Amino acid sequence: MQANPSPSAIALSRLKAKPVVNTDVVLTSCVQNEALRLPWFLNYYRRLGIDRFLIVDHESNDATASFLDSQEDVLRFCASGSYSDSMHGIDWTNSVTSTYSPNCWVLTVDADEFLVYPNCEELQIRALASYLESRSATAMRAPLLDMYQEGALNNVRYEPGDDILAAFPYFDHVGYETETYENFDYIVQGGPRQRVFWDNAELPYPPPHLMKIPFVKWNRRFRYTHSTHKIFGRTVGEISGLLLHFKFTPQFYKRVSQEVERAEHFDGAREYKAYRAALERDPELLVIQNGSKRFENSRQLVELGLMRQPSDFMTNATDSLQQAETSHVPEFAEEAAGYFEPDFSGKQWREFEHFDEAWKARIGQMSNFIKHGASVLDLGCGPMWLKDIRPDLQYAGVDYCRRSDDSLIADFNRGEFPQTKSSYAFLSGILEYVQDVPWFIERVCTTSEVCILSYCLRGTHPDISARRQLGWVNDLTLNEIENLFAAHSFLLVAEDMTATRNKILVFARDDAKEQRLPAVVPSGEDAFPKSELERINQRKWVLGHAKKWGVGAELGVFRGHFSQLLARTALPKKLFLVDLWTKQGEWFDLGEIPVTNYNKLTTRQAMEDAMRRLEPFKRVFDIEFREETSLEFLDGLARNGTTLDYSYVDTCHQYDQILAELHGIDRVLAPHGVILGDNWHPSKHAAFHGVYRAVQEFCRNKDYQIVACGPALQWCVQRRLKY
Missing domain, CATH: 3.90.550 (Spore Coat Polysaccharide Biosynthesis Protein SpsA; Chain A)
Structure with missing residues (x-):
């Protein structure tokens, strides 16, 4: 041609x-x-x-x-x-x-x-x-x-x-x-x-x-x-x-x-x-x-x-x-879906049951969210691979047929559900096959404190015809799943993705939800300006530099809004949340600003609100609150020989304090660890320019380098690599 x-x-x-x-x-x-x-x-x-x-x-x-x-x-x-x-x-x-x-x-x-x-x-x-x-x-x-x-x-x-x-x-x-x-x-x-x-x-x-x-x-x-x-x-x-x-x-x-x-x-x-x-x-x-x-x-x-x-x-x-x-039904939809094999359209799981050894990787990844020795209800347990992967657990397997002498029998699509209660409900690749999802999630939330599930979201697997060929009977989005759990006071506390693009979601009971501070600023939410809440979500990108399942610290917690995002994103093995709170007095010395409800918010209210906000996350992650100065905290880590994989700095934003904190973190930072923080203002006329100045001076004198900075005022530094 x-x-x-x-x-x-x-x-x-x-x-x-x-x-x-x-x-x-x-x-x-x-x-x-x-x-x-x-x-x-x-x-x-x-x-x-x-x-x-x-x-x-x-x-x-x-x-x-x-x-x-x-x-x-x-x-x-x-x-x-x-x-x-x-x-x-x-x-x-x-x-x-x-x-x-x-x-x-x-x-x-x-x-x-x-x-x-x-x-x-x-x-x-x-x-x-x-x-x-x-x-x-x-x-x-x-x-x-x-x-x-x-x-x-x-x-x-x-x-x-x-x-x-x-x-x-x-x-x-x-x-x-x-x-x-x-x-x-x-x-x-x-x-x-x-x-x-x-x-x-x-x-x-x-x-x-x-x-x-x-x-x-x-x-x-x-x-x-x-x-x-x-x-x-x-x-x-x-x-x-x-x-x-x-x-x-x-x-x-x-x-x-x-x-x-x-x-x-x-x-x-x-x-x-x-x-x-x-x-x-x-x-x-x-x-x-x-x-x-x-x-x-x-x-x-x-x-x-x-x-x-x-x-x-x-x-x-x-x-x-x-x-x-x-x-609109695409003219070629039926044929185009043919790359999914085999075709299980209209059949129930029991009619074509099969188990792929590759699923063990997903189960192992999900099991990271279960604390040692916890009680677990494995719903749709199949060959009970979770029991083999985590022998430390108090394990109970449930399926529509008996899988072992001590397994439980319940067919969820016939309205059957075990009465056994446990700390964790474990749902690996079964929610797609459940017909009455609202009823099922209600039962899960009634019998457990935490639910760990994997699911192929409609967004990552959008072809409805192909989903039916795989025997899946529902097509949920992330928002729909979140809303179903929220109806029973369960909060999304962690999310991850498998190599095969299965979404891993972890929900935990949020008993303290109703005890948190009410909205007392007309333009805000939870006594917090709406603009600042939106900026918290915009800060998420920098957490991509934090090591997943690492040991981390947040210096400057306030009411714990960013702490929630930090835990949900970084999936910490151990997370220290450090703030002075009541040690600085009854009130915050920040002036008449919206974040303190124009000085009506006490330091104790902020501390208690942060603790309630992180309560559901503590069901999954090891989170420790430390009411002390950041330098006292870092000195304690150095004495105990504890190292951090990352530390997020969001304290007073003043040059002298930030520089001292950076040197303190350097003493306890793992070799490939990172230091992250807020309020990156290159202009020397900006109110919090001291953060920028301290980070630049620290990098020059301690052989660190800036690896990311800018969007939503975030920054990240780490030790300069040696070649």
Whole structure:
């Protein structure tokens, strides 16, 4: 096929495929030799809600063609000729899109690009499209975010079909620049490719341009130029996404050499020449650095400021999703769901019961939340692997049939539930099979103090047809599960994710909920300004640097709002909560400010409120309150030989005090520990500039380095690595 082909020149490989309909959300891509990435690529976008795939195959000589032809929701188009003359494939995809999906929402991506957008775990891409249309927008921006592994580029590990997000979880969250450039809307540059291949190379050309506009409500008058960096005729929405970019696969070395030889990419493949030069200088090149972030979810990317989420998005997008689910059934939904095997549609668990040894990893991960020697009710226990993994527990297994001489029998879908009470209820992969979820959770909350469950949320496993094929009978979101437990005074105290994207949720009884302070500031909640509560959630990103299941401390607790977030996110093995509280007197010496209810809040009220707020967390984590100065606390740790994996500093924010605390933490910090904190104000005119000044001086004098700072006034430092 020549550049700028007419529709009649396109070779259609699946002549019997059903036509694309206007209500479909379509993905278009141009590929060559992508058999490694395509299995996970297609499955990922199916889960996101893509109905049809239009794939232009440019002279692949691996298994790409045969694999694509075996997929019922894929139309494969054969392209031949010069990739460079086709504007690097964009003329081919423009032609295919205009011919076969002229009035559809179309996502145009490369095989190494995976779209994320705000709350994509819960909302399918059709809801995003509906939201954009409701705002009179016809396109969405999504810059590239390069993802990478820990190891050297010549030792990358990845197998076809593996979860690519789990294999390449790291990214740079700082180091990007935005500017206008020639005829572009604006461009974004930076990230690991610039850092590793450009910054010290003195190359005569700029690093890669990261901004793309991949999601468009197509019209025949539209056309991309310069890949998907630029498109004429569109109206871009306020919301933005990201394209997670997986360039550094095991094929990277080979592809760099091939592309330099082919010289078909932009300007004679100059980008690939930069890669090759760097790899020749250092074959064991590392991309990871101090400050690299590990991917968690879309919310993390919003909080880091890498994606934009309008304030009305969740409300309107959720409404759009509900409407879409009731009014639209994708024409190819039945066939597209076929990648889930086997088909258990309409059957109950007892009809196809099977147990996968791989589930032991999930059970082991969940068991970390159970205290030593505790009593546990393992609901849907199966082979009772939890009992083998944790022999210290007072264990009782429950299932619809007898699993051992001492197991209990109860069929939850027949309204049966054991009367046995325990400290913990353990639900590993069973909630999906429960028909009456509200009744079941009510029984769980009645018989236990803590519930540990794993669940495949509708956001991460959105295909309803596929869920039914697996025998699942419900489709819950995280908010729905939280509300069901909240109705019985259970609070979400911890969350984690398995390697297979099963959400682990831990709920604990919150008996002290009604005893906490009432709302006494009209504009706030719990006598706390609403703006400060919102900022607490924005501070979450920095906790990604804290070691999970480590020993940590928070210096400056006040009423414990941030302490809850710290425990829920860092999952501490031991957490010290340190504040002066009543030792500083009856009242806070902070002046007439809203956080102290204009000096009506006593120090004792704040301390008792923090203790009540953390009470449900203490059912899961080892949390110790220390009413003393931070320096007294740190001196005590040093005398006892106790080390910290992390410490969060949020005390008086004055230079002298912060500097003394930093030196105190240094004495007890583990070798790879981190110090985190609040109120990063570089301006010397800011009220709390002393924090910034103290951290900078400390890093200069103690061989520490700043690994993160900025968003929501947060900062993080650690000892400088030695090479």
